Structure formats: structure tokens, C-alpha cells
Amino acid sequence: MKKSLDDILYLVEKPARYIGGEINSIIKEDLDQKIRVGFGFPDVYEVAMSHLGMHILYGVQNTMEDVYCERVFAPWTDMEKQMRDNGIALFTLETKTPVKSLDLLSFTLQYELSYTNILNMLDLGGIPLRSAERTEADPIIFAGGPCAYNPEPISDIFDLFVLGEGEEMNLELISLYKAHKTKGSTRKEFLRAAASLDGVYVPSLYEAAYNEDGTLASFEPIAADVPKKVTKRIIQDMDNVFYPEKQMVPFIDIVHDRAVVEIFRGCTAGCRFCQAGMIYRPIREKSTEKIMELAKKMLESTGYDEVALSSLSTLDYSDIENLIYSMIKDSEDDKIGISLPSLRLDSFSVDVLTEIQKVRKTGLTFAPEAGTQRLRDVINKGVNEDNIFNTLEQVFAEGWSRVKLYFMMGLPTETYEDLEGINEIANRTTYLYKTVQSPKKKGSVAVTISTACFVPKPFTPFQWQPQDTLETFIEKQKFLREIITNKKVKFNYHDAYGSFMEAVFARGDRKLNAVLIKAFELGCKFDGWQEYFDYDKWMQAFELCGIDPLFYTSRVRDVNELFPWDFIDVGVSKKFLYREWENALTGKVTPDCRNNCHACGITQVFESGGFC
Amino acid sequence: MAILRLKYRKVGYMKFLSHLDMVRLMERSFRRAQMPLEFSQGFNPRPKINFAAPLSVGVTSDAEVMEVVLTKKVDIAALLEHQREAFPAGIELVAGTFVDQVGQSSPKLMGSVSSCQYLISVINKDTYSKEVVETWLNDFMKQDAIMIEKVNKKKKVVQKDIKPAIRSFALVSVELEGHMVLSAHLDAGSESNLRAEDLMHALDGFPGVEMDLETLRLHRQKINAGDKDIYDL
Numbered sequence: 123m124k125k126s127l128d129d130i131l132y133l134v135e136k137p138a139r140y141i142g143g144e145i146n147s148i149i150k151e152d153l154d155q156k157i158r159v160g161f162g163f164p165d166v167y168e169v170a171m172s173h174l175g176m177h178i179l180y181g182v183q184n185t186m187e188d189v190y191c192e193r194v195f196a197p198w199t200d201m202e203k204q205m206r207d208n209g210i211a212l213f214t215l216e217t218k219t220p221v222k223s224l225d226l227l228s229f230t231l232q233y234e235l236s237y238t239n240i241l242n243m244l245d246l247g248g249i250p251l252r253s254a255e256r257t258e259a260d261p262i263i264f265a266g267g268p269c270a271y272n273p274e275p276i277s278d279i280f281d282l283f284v285l286g287e288g289e290e291m292n293l294e295l296i297s298l299y300k301a302h303k304t305k306g307s308t309r310k311e312f313l314r315a316a317a318s319l320d321g322v323y324v325p326s327l328y329e330a331a332y333n334e335d336g337t338l339a340s341f342e343p344i345a346a347d348v349p350k351k352v353t354k355r356i357i358q359d360m361d362n363v364f365y366p367e368k369q370m371v372p373f374i375d376i377v378h379d380r381a382v383v384e385i386f387r388g389c390t391a392g393c394r395f396c397q398a399g400m401i402y403r404p405i406r407e408k409s410t411e412k413i414m415e416l417a418k419k420m421l422e423s424t425g426y427d428e429v430a431l432s433s434l435s436t437l438d439y440s441d442i443e444n445l446i447y448s449m450i451k452d453s454e455d456d457k458i459g460i461s462l463p464s465l466r467l468d469s470f471s472v473d474v475l476t477e478i479q480k481v482r483k484t485g486l487t488f489a490p491e492a493g494t495q496r497l498r499d500v501i502n503k504g505v506n507e508d509n510i511f512n513t514l515e516q517v518f519a520e521g522w523s524r525v526k527l528y529f530m531m532g533l534p535t536e537t538y539e540d541l542e543g544i545n546e547i548a549n550r551t552t553y554l555y556k557t558v559q560s561p562k563k564k565g566s567v568a569v570t571i572s573t574a575c576f577v578p579k580p581f582t583p584f585q586w587q588p589q590d591t592l593e594t595f596i597e598k599q600k601f602l603r604e605i606i607t608n609k610k611v612k613f614n615y616h617d618a619y620g621s622f623m624e625a626v627f628a629r630g631d632r633k634l635n636a637v638l639i640k641a642f643e644l645g646c647k648f649d650g651w652q653e654y655f656d657y658d659k660w661m662q663a664f665e666l667c668g669i670d671p672l673f674y675t676s677r678v679r680d681v682n683e684l685f686p687w688d689f690i691d692v693g694v695s696k697k698f699l700y701r702e703w704e705n706a707l708t709g710k711v712t713p714d715c716r717n718n719c720h721a722c723g724i725t726q727v728f729e730s731g732g733f734c
Numbered sequence: 735m736a737i738l739r740l741k742y743r744k745v746g747y748m749k750f751l752s753h754l755d756m757v758r759l760m761e762r763s764f765r766r767a768q769m770p771l772e773f774s775q776g777f778n779p780r781p782k783i784n785f786a787a788p789l790s791v792g793v794t795s796d797a798e799v800m801e802v803v804l805t806k807k808v809d810i811a812a813l814l815e816h817q818r819e820a821f822p823a824g825i826e827l828v829a830g831t832f833v834d835q836v837g838q839s840s841p842k843l844m845g846s847v848s849s850c851q852y853l854i855s856v857i858n859k860d861t862y863s864k865e866v867v868e869t870w871l872n873d874f875m876k877q878d879a880i881m882i883e884k885v886n887k888k889k890k891v892v893q894k895d896i897k898p899a900i901r902s903f904a905l906v907s908v909e910l911e912g913h914m915v916l917s918a919h920l921d922a923g924s925e926s927n928l929r930a931e932d933l934m935h936a937l938d939g940f941p942g943v944e945m946d947l948e949t950l951r952l953h954r955q956k957i958n959a960g961d962k963d964i965y966d967l
Contacts, residue, residue, distance in 0.1 A: 131750055132792055133948065138755060141747035145766070145822050371762060373755045373822075425762030425820075456765075457779045 127218065130204035138374045139167035140201060142193070142215035146368040146423060148184045149216060156190040157300050159183055160214055160227040160261070163195050164239035165650065170195040171370070172378040174432060175230055175267065175288075181366035182289050189296055192216040194227065196239045197246070199648065205246060212247035221247035224261040226299060228284075228292075231269035234627035235620060235650035237276055240265075241642040244279075251639055253281045253326060258309060262299065266292075271354075271401055272580045274686040275630035275638065277325035281309070282316055284323075285690060286354030287387070289363050291321045317348050321355035323690070324348070330632050330686070336673055338631060338684045353691040354401070356728060360387065360408045367419045371426065380428035380461065381420040385413050385445070389434040390716045390733065394502045394706050395491075395533065397579035398434055400699070401692045403724045404734040405716070410441045414448060421458060428459040436462045437471055440716075446474055467509045472516045485524035485570075486517060492533060493543025499709040500535050502702070510547065511554060518555050521562030525551065525569055531598055531615070532576040532590035534706065541602055544571060548611045571606065572614045573599070575621035579628050580687045581694060583702035586679040589625040591672075592618050619657040623649065626674045631686040634674075636667045695723030735772055736807045739843075741829045741965045744795045748824030753788035759825065764802060767813060767820035772803040786843045786957050786964050787850060787922055790931070795954035797828075799965045801843050807832055829965065846959040846967055849901060850922040852930045857949040858912035867905050867914055874940050875903060882936050896936060899928035922957070 131137035150156060161180050163170030170176060170193070183191035192214035197205060205212070211220040221227055227249075229240050241251050249263065250256050256263070265273070266284040273283045284291050295316060302312040317324040327348045331339045343350055357363045369381055388405035389398065408416075417429050431445070439445060449460055460478045465471045467488050475486070490510055492498045498505060514525065529544050548571050555567035575595050578584045590598070595618035606613045627634060641663035648654035664671050679685075681700060688696070698721065705712055712720055716733045719725075725734050744751075751759065761781050764771055773779035782803035789795055810830040817827045874880070879895040886892050899921035906915040920928040930952050938945050959967045 129949070137750040137791070138747075138752075141750055143747050143823055145762070373751050373759060375754070375758075421765075422768075423766070425765035427761070427765070457773055 125204070125208045127210055127213075130201070130208055130210065133204055134201045135198065136167075136374060139195070139198065140215065141373075142218075144373060145371040145425070147193075147216060147370050148180075148191075150184075150190045153190060153217065153219075156188060157186075157226070157296060157303070158219065158224045159189055159191040159296060160194040160221050160224045161191055162221075162227055162229040162240070162243060163193070163232075164229055164236040164243060165196050165232075165648075166198050167195050167372070168374070168376040171372045171376045173230070173232065174382050174384060177366040177369050177382070178364070178384075179228075179230075179288050179292060180370075181368070182364040183292060183296065185364060186293060186296065188300065190216075192219065194221055194243065194247075196243055196648075199654070202242070202246065212243055222249055222260065225303065226296065227261040227263050229263075229265045229267075229280075231265050231267040231276075233650055234269055234275075234624045235655070237627065237638055238642045238646045238649055240276075240279065241639065242647045245642075251642075252278050252635075254278070256281070256309070262309065262312065264295075268397065268401065269628075271397075271690060271692065272628065272630070272687040273323060273325065274330075274632050275627045275634035277632050278635035279638075280325065281313055282322055282324045284355075285321045285352055286692075287357050288355070289357055291319065291355045294319055295322065314348075320353060323352045328689070332631075332633075336633075337680075338686055341684065341686070341689055351689055351691050353727060354693065356404075356406075356693075357387075358406070358729060358731065360406045361412045365416055367416060368423045369420055371424045378430070379426075380430050380459075381417070381424050381426040382430045382432045383413055383416045383420065384408070384432045385436060385439050386433045390438065390714050391435060391504060392502050392702075392712050392715060392720070393491075394500070394583040394702055395530065395576060395579075397582050400581045400694045400722075402434065403693055403722065404728060404730070404732065406732055407440060410445050410448070413445060414452070417449060418452070421453075421456070427457060428461055429453075430461045430463055432463055434464070435466070436464055437466050437468075437474070438714075438716075442474075443470075446478070450477055467505050467513045469512065469516055472513060472520060475517075476520050485526055485568075486522055487526040487528060488513065489528040490547060491528070491530050492536075493529060493540045493545075493547060496709060497533060497536060497540045497543070499711050500706045501530075501533055502706070502712055504711065504714065511550065514551055514554055515558055518558040518563065518567070519560040521560070521564060523555065523563070523565050523567050525567075527551070527569065527571055529571065529573045530576045531573045531602075532595060534578075534584055534587045536590075538598075538601060541598060542605065544573070544602065545605045545608075548606060549608055552608055552610045567610050568612070569608075569610060570612045570614060571602075572616075573602065574616040575618050577621050577625045577628055580685065581692050581699065583699045583706055585629065585685070585699065586681065586683075586703060588678055589622070589675040591676055592622055595621070617652055617655070620649065620652070620655050622671070622675060623655075623657075623660055626671045629685070629687075630674050633667075633669055637663050637669055640666050691727060693722075693724040693727040695726070698722045736804045737801050737833045738769075738804055738808070738810070739799065739801045739831050739833045739965065740827055742798050742800070743826040743828060744789060744793075744798055744824065745826065746794075746824035748822065749792055749794045752791050753785070756785070756789075757783060759822070760800065760802070763821045763825070767816070769802070769808060769813070770805040772805050784843050787847050789954060790929070790952075793952040793954060797954060797956045797963065797965070799843065799957055801833070831965075843964065845924070847923045847957055847964060848921070848960055849919060849958045850954055851919045851956040851958070852917065853906065853953040853955055854916040854918060854930055854934060855949075855951040855953075856914060856916075856934065856945050856947065858914060859944040859946055861910075861912045862908070862914075864905065864908045867908055870937070870940065870943050871903060871905060871916075874937055874943075875900070880936050882932055884932075896928050896932065899926050900933065903933070917955075 264282045270283045333339045386407040388402045491503045644659045771781040784801045786799040880897040884894045901919040903918045957964045
């Protein structure tokens with residue numbers, strides 16, 4: 123006998139992942155008169171609910187009276203099995219509506235390794251995987267988010283992509299859909315019209331041709347009324363844009379369980395490995411007053427006891443000192459904690475930290491990113507040894523004894539000397555702890571060195587560069603494992619296989635659609651979760667499709683190569699990115715652009731303002 | 735300082751929340767309702783919230799009882815009236831009262847619990863008549879001892895006689911397709927405690943009884959302290 127949803131919830135781990143009904147989740151009436159939209163996050167509830175973009179887009183889309191946006195997350199594997207065994211199709215959390223009956227279903231693309239989960243979710247919803255196979259009975263399937271800046275490896279899956287910030291664009295798209303639904307247009311007619319919206323990319327309206335060596339020869343729209351370039355959308359006025367003052371509050375413990383106030387978008391540091399630093403330009407801040415007002419409203423509406431100030435580099439906010447001290451003053455009586463998602467290696471960071479973390483002296487994480495000054499200059503990480511060790515000295519004097527130092531492995535030009543530099547930093551850190559005299563010092567020092575495998579991303583100065591091969595990564599990991607002998611230093615490293623797959627898809631082209639679907643058919647899902655990632659199945663998928671993954675990762679791309687993502691305009695010019703690559707090679711540092719414009723191109727595309 | 739005691743229902747999807755989820759939910763709901771929370775002293779100040787008896791995941795209830803310490807008295811009627819603005823659907827405040835504080839010590843709610851009453855619904859593998867089910871229950875209860883295996887705190891499996899912990903166990907109704915509803919009044923608290931799930935597992939192992947325990951559904955009707963509802967203590 124088939125079981126009901128209620129019955130299967132008794133059989134799964136954490137049933138509260140699937141019940142909806144959270145405080146500030148939105149319930150609407152007259153469902154048959156609404157445009158029904160699903161906001162899909164291709165990962166488990168705890169990850170999805172921690173994502174600020176989800177809260178923003180869910181909230182803003184629900185400000186439209188004739189629209190109802192509901193959440194759709196990836197069921198964990200135990201739940202998936204129960205759903206499949208009992209014929210329960212993927213449903214929305216709010217009203218448990220099968221996703222197939224929605225008008226539009228979007229997915230946010232936060233990391234490449236979530237792509238198989240998208241296929242799994244479509245499949246669980248009874249929706250054909252390929253755009254071309256869908257009929258008028260299926261929802262429009264679209265996607266946005268950082269990975270949409272290279273949409274090509276998933277161009278067959280999605281009917282359309284939205285590029286850039288969605289607060290305005292998504293509403294325009296939904297309105298357009300509504301107009302077409304009222305008219306009785308076909309999918310094709312709607313997609314054709316949507317292609318003219320700024321920021322919208324409809325992959326079926328473009329054709330790619332390849333050279334004999336597999337590189338892209340041309341990429342052109344199939345008709346004159348389809349734009350050749352798609353320019354990302356941005357929000358200019360950060361104080362007046364919608365913000366989810368009534369953030370949803372989960373029942374179960376999630377990854378980041380707190381109120382989040384976004385304080386600015388963009389970043390001026392210009393780290394050359396960082397895609398976010400390039401694609402989210404220009405920098406745009408909310409005012410201190412607005413941030414304070416939002417924090418107050420959000421704490422009231424959520425009942426949270428913690429608020430995070432979110433951005434790519436929070437301590438770079440121009441009025442940060444005033445903001446933080448004002449917030450501390452406001453929050454003391456209600457025992458509200460303030461958290462900062464990112465810390466810089468400087469004394470101000472430690473001062474702030476000492477103020478807000480009066481309680482728990484837990485571990486602190488800093489990111490020098492590379493082991494030598496030479497390599498830090500290559501990647502334009504504006505941090506020197508004095509910054510690192512002065513900060514650590516201060517941290518130890520304040521009573522912290524556990525620090526985690528985060529590095530990347532396989533950065534362009536990296537040598538074994540740079541890896542030795544990582545070990546030297548670790549050793550100097552434990553020695554430094556011994557020399558620090560402070561009454562607050564307790565116990566012995568514990569340093570964790572954590573290395574990730576570098577993944578070159580589109581729209582960065584390193585987009586032309588190869589990724590280290592798996593063999594090299596493994597060799598380098600082994601090297602570090604062997605030279606790190608200090609008993610007070612723990613060495614962690616990120617799995618190279620997953621980073622390799624991420625690199626394939628990060629700079630992939632349309633040929634990868636087939637591989638992705640094959641991998642899904644072979645059973646790949648939750649690839650971002652190490653216990654599920656199955657490298658052999660992926661290799662089998664590549665082989666069955668006759669595609670060499672190394673083509674995407676191990677090749678030095680020619681300066682003139684046409685990239686699959688070149689038709690997208692993020693504002694930062696390809697010329698600037700290449701100039702930055704040349705600067706990287708000579709170790710020339712490009713300082714923070716708040717003080718000095720480096721002509722990245724963003725002001726050519728967007729109205730200048732703020733620091734630009 | 736004022737100790738507010740509340741009685742609430744936990745129904746609908748809220749049954750899937752764990753006890754820890756409930757602790758979080760109550761704290762946040764009180765903050766949303768702008769209750770003047772009293773915090774514990776020390777490095778990590780927490781609101782003072784105590785529950786009479788934790789409820790297992792999947793169990794609904796009509797009579798949960800909890801206490802929260804406030805810095806001053808509030809308008810209880812207003813809290814109940816406006817509860818939907820602060821509490822999620824499925825958590826329904828039924829009644830509230832201020833209780834006398836015993837010195838400065840924390841409330842002793844949990845320590846006063848002596849028994850709980852449950853409604854139990856389960857589907858049998860076959861359809862049995864009322865008489866058959868009553869015979870099962872009679873024979874089951876007539877045993878000198880009802881032994882179950884329990885894992886103790888030292889992670890050792892031990893035998894335990896649960897019969898003394900069963901205050902009553904009776905059939906309420908037999909419905910269609912093997913569905914039956916039972917009621918049970920069981921010891922609860924630190925001295926003697928019996929979970930309704932354990933009772934039903936014991937019954938399932940009894941000769942002749944064939945239930946599908948995957949369909950077991952529990953509903954708590956009352957938490958008692960001696961002969962009183964603990965709310966009225």
C-alpha cells in the first residue's frame with residue numbers, strides 16, 4: 123500500500139525538513155488565481171535555509187499580490203527513497219503542491235556540484251530534464267546565481283537564465299509570464315519574448331559552433347531580435363531595494379541560524395582568484411541607518427538572538443566602526459549576539475572581535491590564502507607577514523588559543539617553496555604563542571592548517587589558467603602532510619576529486635550537458651557531500667559521452683580564445699582581467715580600488731556612484 | 735521576577751519537532767511576543783525555560799506544560815489572544831498563569847511529573863473484532879510480569895518489568911481496516927517511567943497480536959503530578 127506524506131515523515135531522519143509552516147513563511151489564499159512560482163535550492167533544507175539570496179528572492183517575489191512563491195528543496199536521500207517508493211512527487215514546502223503544476227520553477231546555482239541535484243529534483247517532480255523535451259504542461263524552468271555566469275554546461279536543462287541580481291529582474295520576468303499566460307501564448311512565444319528582458323538568457327535561442335580542437339568557434343543568436351550580449355542586472359539603490367525584514371525562522375538547527383542583514387554588495391579588494399569579487403561589482407553599500415533599522419526589525423520579527431552583518435568583506439564597510447559599536451550598544455539589554463562572517467588579518471578585526479565575542483573564546487579562522495609573500499602578491503591578497511603575525515599576536519594576547527589558517531593549493535605559479543611557506547607560517551604561529559605574555563592566555567595553542575584545491579573560475583584573471591592535475595594535488599597534499607610535523611599543528615585538506623569536477627563545470631561548454639545527464643543517470647547526486655560524491659561514476663559518464671574532462675581543466679587557454687561565457691557582460695572587461703593576469707605574473711599588486719580606480723570597466727556598463 | 739506557566743497543544747506538523755527544536759521555538763516565540771525574559775547569569779546568558787516532560791518526535795499533545803521566567807508580570811490574556819503573531823501554527827497556547835516562586839530556585843516542574851496519559855492509534859495486520867482485541871489486552875495485562883529489553887545508561891541490554899508502570903491500558907475503539915485506538919496511563923518521571931512506544935512494542939510481541947508498528951501514532955492527553963494535571967499543581 124502506498125504511504126501518505128504524513129506516514130513517510132515518520133520514517134525519515136529530520137522530518138521537520140519537509141513540513142514548512144515556519145514563522146514568516148508565507149501562506150496565500152486563492153491559489154488557483156495566482157501565478158505559482160517555486161524557488162528551488164538544490165541542496166538539503168539546512169543549507170538552503172542558510173542562504174540569504176533565497177530569503178531575498180522568496181520575499182520579493184511574494185510582494186507581488188498575484189504571485190505565490192514557495193520553496194522547493196532537495197529531499198535528503200532517505201526521504202527521496204520514501205517519495206519514490208510511495209509515488210510522492212517533489213512538492214513545495216508551503217502548500218505541498220507537486221512542482222509539475224507550478225507555472226515557473228527556478229533554481230539557484232551556488233556551486234557546480236549541485237547540478238546533479240537539480241536533475242534529481244526535476245526527475246522527482248516528473249519534469250523532463252531537457253528544456254527541449256518539456257511541453258506546455260510543464261513549468262518554465264529557470265536559474266540564476268553565481269554559477270549562471272557560465273550557464274553553458276547546463277544550457278540544455280534550463281529554459282532560461284537570469285543573470286545578476288534578481289530583485290527587479292525576477293519580477294519583470296514573472297509579470298511577463300503572467301501577460302503571456304493570460305494571452306494563452308506557447309512556451310516558445312514566452313521564451314522568445316523573455317529573451318528581450320535585460321539580464322535574461324534563453325539558451326535555445328543561441329547556437330554554438332566549435333573548432334576542430336574543441337574550442338568555441340562562434341556563439342551567435344539565431345535571430346536578429348535576440349540580443350548578442352546579455353548584460354547582468356544590478357540594483358543601484360541598496361537602501362530602497364526590497365529586503366526580507368521578516369526572515370523565515372527554521373524549526374530545526376541549520377548551518378547559519380540567525381538573522382542576516384546584508385550591508386553591501388561587491389568587493390574592492392580585487393583578489394585575483396575570487397569570482398565573487400569580480401562578478402558582484404560595483405560596490406554598493408546600505409546606509410548605517412538602514413542597516414540598524416533592518417537589524418532591529420528583523421530581530422523583532424524573527425525572535426533570533428543573533429544577527430550577522432553579511433557581505434563579501436564586512437570589515438571593509440566604510441562606516442564599520444560606527445556601525446558595530448552602535449549595534450553593540452543597542453543589543454546589550456536583549457542579549458543579542460552580533461556575528462561577522464569574514465575577518466581580515468588586521469588589528470581592527472581583533473578589536474571588534476574582542477568587543478562582540480565577550481563570551482566564547484572558540485576558534486578563529488583567518489585566510490592568508492598562500493604561504494609566501496610572492497604568491498600572495500600573485501593572487502593580489504593584500505596581506506603581508508606583519509599583518510598575519512601582528513594579528514595572531516593580538517589574538518593570542520586576547521586569550522584565543524585555537525586558530526584555523528586557510529590556504530589554497532594549486533594557485534597559478536605555485537611552487538613547493540610556497541607550500542613550505544604554509545608550514546613555516548604554522549610553525550611561526552605556534553612559536554609566537556609561546557612568546558606572547560598575557561594574563562588571558564590559557565592552555566596550549568592549536569593551529570589548524572586547512573587547504574582547498576584552487577578552481578579557476580570564469581570572469582577572473584585566472585580564467586585562462588589550468589588547474590593542477592589530480593596527481594599534482596595529491597602529490598602536494600602528501601608533501602604538506604609529510605613536512606608538517608609540529609604536534610600542535612593539524613593539517614586538513616579538501617578533497618581534490620570534487621574540486622576537479624567543480625573545475626570542469628566552472629569553465630565548461632555545452633558539450634557537458636550530456637555528461638551531466640549521464641552522470642545523473644548513473645546515480646550521481648549530492649556531489650558536494652563527500653559521502654555521496656562518486657568520482658568513478660563521473661569518469662564513466664565522461665567516457666560514455668566521449669568527452670575528456672582534462673580539456674576543461676588542464677589546458678592553458680589562448681589569450682584570444684572565445685570563451686563560452688564571453689557573451690555575458692558582467693561589467694568587468696576581459697581586457698582588464700588579462701591585464702590583471704599579467705600583473706599577477708610579475709607579482710604586481712593592484713591596491714584596493716576604493717582609493718584608486720583601476721579601470722576594470724564596470725563604470726562603462728553601469729552608472730557610476732559610490733566609490734566608482 | 736515572575737514565573738509564567740503555560741499549557742499548550744502541539745498538533746499538526748509541529749509533532750515532527752524534537753524537544754530541542756521546541757526549546758529554540760519557545761525562546762524565539764517569546765522574543766517575538768516581546769516577553770520580558772529573565773536570563774541566566776554567567777558567560778552565556780540563556781532565557782529560563784522549563785518543560786514538564788519532553789515529547790518524542792511524532793507525538794501530538796493536548797496538554798504540554800512549560801514555565802518561563804520573566805522579569806515582571808505580563809498580561810496573559812493578551813499573550814493568548816495575540817499568540818498567532820508569535821507562535822507557529824500547531825503550537826496553541828491554551829492557558830497561562832503565574833505561579834508562586836519557591837525561594838529563588840528554579841521551577842521544579844519536571845521533578846513533579848508522575849504519570850502521563852496517552853491515546854494510541856495503530857493499524858493491525860488484520861481486522862479483529864472488539865472482543866478479540868479486548869481479550870489480547872486482558873491476557874496481556876494478566877501476565878505476572880511484562881518483560882522488555884532496555885539499553886541502560888552503561889549501554890548494556892537489561893531486562894525490565896514494565897507492568898508496575900502501567901496504571902491502565904484499555905481499548906477505546908476498533909475502527910475500519912484493522913485500525914484500533916487504545917488509551918494508556920503510564921508512569922512518568924525519574925522514579926518510574928514508561929514510554930508508550932515501549933508498551934506497544936511489548937504488546938506487539940504478545941502471542942496472537944499482529945500490529946504494523948510503522949502505523950503507531952501517539953497523542954498525549956495529560957501530564958499528571960500525583961492526582962492533578964501538572965498545570966494545576
